[in-house]
Amino acid sequence: MKIEFTPEQLKYKEEFRIFVDTVIIPEADRNDRDEHMCTEIYKKMSEKGYMGSMIPRRYGGLEMDMITLGLLNEEFGRGCSSARSLLTVHGMVALAINKWCVQEQKDYWLPKMASGKVIGAFGLTEPNVGSDAKSVETTAVLDGDYYILNGRKKWITMGQIADLFLIFARCEDKLTAFLVERKSPGFSTKPINGLMGARASMIAEVIMENCRIPKENIVGAVGTGLSHVAMSSLDYGRYTVACGCVGLAQACLVESLRYARKRRQFGQALRKNQLIQKIITEMVVNIEAARLLCLNAGYLKEIGDPDSIMAIWNAKYFASKMAVQVASDAVQIHGANGCCRDYPVERYYRDAKINEIIEGTTQMHEVMIATNAFRSYV
Amino acid sequence: MEEKIIKIKAFLAKFFRKHELQEDEDIFALGFVNSLFAMQLVMFLEKEFGIVIDNKDLDLNNFRTIKAIVAFVDHKLNLAS
Structure with missing residues (x-):
């Protein structure tokens, strides 16, 4: 190898x-x-x-x-x-x-x-539907040469600026994916502000009121919205989120190293304190472990291996939890300064937590990973 | 044909561990499959047999039984050649 x-x-x-x-x-x-x-x-x-x-x-x-x-x-x-x-x-x-x-x-x-002339956004989550994706309430009904969509999507990343939305709706009572242009009649978005982290993600609520789209805008087939379209999109999404967590944690580590070298307490640099050294060590090793999980998942995905799907679940699970811990430790090393936006670790800490929610919560990952383990290992 | 069946059976055995899947048995009727399985099956078939599955192939009947999967793979390979 x-x-x-x-x-x-x-x-x-x-x-x-x-x-x-x-x-x-x-x-x-x-x-x-x-x-x-x-x-x-x-x-x-x-x-x-x-x-x-x-x-x-x-x-x-x-x-x-x-x-x-x-x-x-x-x-x-x-x-x-x-x-x-x-x-x-x-x-x-x-x-x-x-x-x-x-x-x-x-x-x-x-x-x-x-x-980049057209920006895409992914519309699965709804006000009443998060992890339970099968329960999407938005509907799509075929009317001649058009589908008519009704419903709301929430927490849609880049929803404020996207031109093209991949919307998941119930069609013939089966989850189905559609391409919906911003300019479609009956389509509108409403910005969502006041987020804890990833605050420049231009999050929006999407509203479809008798939104009319050409029937050719169906993605895949009726009933394949979750099993094929969403699953493959989320697979890629999870991989990129996992890799992003590694980068975020790396930024926390670098800021912590800089700070611990410069900051002096008890007559010496923080870096001389063995408790600080322990935190730094755990940061280094956990970041590297997450990076290797990502590289493994990326390699398997590149060669089209079906095991890449679980490898990506593993990588995203570990990397997002790791990023939250590393960001928390970075704030801890910075002390009061880390609680102030004059230092980037304050933003990193807020941003890190978002990664445990998006593209499948930590708990949904635990369900999937454990289920797969019971199926695969004994 | 026989080689394809062996490969497909070996892949499916990971999902139907306590059940000896017959070649004409309806996979979806058994109730073990979920949306994750669908994606893994697509990836497996694409990688193992060098085919590309696209929107035109999204008919559950193509994947309902081992026999149907083999027929579908043969059809895709014929189209490619």
Whole structure:
């Protein structure tokens, strides 16, 4: 077994690092404070081709391999969880189109998404439906050449700015996926403010009141919305969230190292304190463990191995819990300073917790991982 | 044909451990499958047999029995060649 990046992956890794250091990080605090992602961010992401990072080259994307996509999301996670979430949901929609739409839809949407002219958002969660995705209440009824959608979606990342929504609705009483354009009649969004973390994710509530879309906008087939479309999108989403957590925790570690080197108490630098050293050690080892879980999952996903699905559940579970712990420890090392927004660990701590909720809560991961263990190991 | 059946049976055995699945037995009627299974089955078939499953293939009857899966894989391979 050999774990080694290719020269191309290493080149990308350095490119991502520079981009995040020079474009993402300088705006991250302001975006968090304003609860708004400045347009310059996604304009520059588009210019670099990152909005098409996961889209095949034939549609104008960069068609990065899964390891490179993991590195991209790790670096974005290091800089700004909200910017990483843009990559995540946009990719979830693009990959659903690439896998489950008819060729005409692919030809129409994917070049626009690859260039960043169209931003995608994923619409599964509802006011009354979170983990229990099978119970979606939004409905879709075929009416001649159109589907008529009625219902509400909540906590939709990038919902304020997205042009194209992947909406899950009950059709013939079966969960089904649809592409819904913002300009569709009967479609509107309402910004949601006051979030704890990832505050520049442009979260919105989506309202569909007799929203009319062409019948060709169905994704997959009636009844395959959860089993095929949502599951494959969420698989990618989980992978990118897990990688983003590694980056976020890495940022916590670096800030903690800097602070512990500079800050003096009891006549010496914090770094000399063995209790601080213990915290740092646990950060280092847990970050590396999460990174290896992500690399393993990314490799399996790249080669199309069905075991990649559980590997991604494992990676996301561990990485999101790890990020919360590491961020908490980073605040602890910073003491009162860590509780103030003058220090980035305050934002990291708030951002970290969100990762235990999105793309499947920690508890849903525990159900899935344990169920799989009972099925697989004895 | 026989080789395909062995491979498919071996994959499905992970989900139907205490049940000897027959070639014409309705997988969905047994009640063991969930949405995770559907995705794993798609990935398995794509990787094992080098086919691409897309929206036109999303008919449950293609995946209902081992025999149906083999017929579906053969059909996809014929289309590709």
